[in-house]
Amino acid sequence: MSIEMKPLQAITLLRDIALSEVRDDAPDLTFRQMSILLTVYLEAPPHMIRGLAARLGVTKPVITRALDTMGALKLVERHRDPADKRNVLIKRTVSGALYVERLGDLVISKARGLPR
Amino acid sequence: MSIEMKPLQAITLLRDIALSEVRDDAPDLTFRQMSILLTVYLEAPPHMIRGLAARLGVTKPVITRALDTMGALKLVERHRDPADKRNVLIKRTVSGALYVERLGDLVISKARGLPR
DNA sequence: CTTGAATGATACGGAAGCGAAACGAATTGC
């Protein structure tokens, strides 16, 4: 089931989301970091560096750096793949799940308050 | 009217938007820059540095720098206020309007394609 | 005038991001 939206509503929604992210004292992720995080939490494992890089159309160091940052924030974890020790598996964390959930609630509440 | 959304839809929408922003070769603005830009294009003029800084809850240099960047991208323009030459008025541009419009279309199309 | 307040810009040191290239470790193919 699709959600219909008018241009003014769409832009207002985006503005409200961006504004909340800025005003919150939550860690302000970049768009790249956010798309990595949400991909990890939306799609089925396993998630690996190379796959995420291809998915986002960026280079591998971008993913490595983003995981450094988000790992320090406890939003994701890195684990070596036991089956192939060259690989790194990106795993979810409790606080990451909370962060994503909070983000979803934010979008929902902003969408609900949209102008006619 | 208001738009109802479920958590999975909300997160998926956000992910799709972030992913599109990353994949596009469009200038990738930070959340701060985006909230400034959308505020300027959504709310009635005049827009001034100090007001935007208060609106976003950030310091003035943040706004100055964001305007430097977005000015170079032709997304906004700076003009001295003739009435009070201490003030700087932030004005919209044609290409800025196009950028915002494209952004709205992106949100609309991603919302339309949401699951469930 | 002159003083004080207000505005936006700039300087500074530091943190984090970028792409390209080089690297070590692990695996695969011969």
Place this chain on the structure above:
DNA sequence: GCAATTCGTTTCGCTTCCGTATCATTCAAG
């Protein structure tokens, strides 16, 4: 076994951003 490939990380030089503090300019009040 040994070379070639794959994977993620690290390094390089560079750019951008951050907050604090300070600056020049402009206005307003006495």
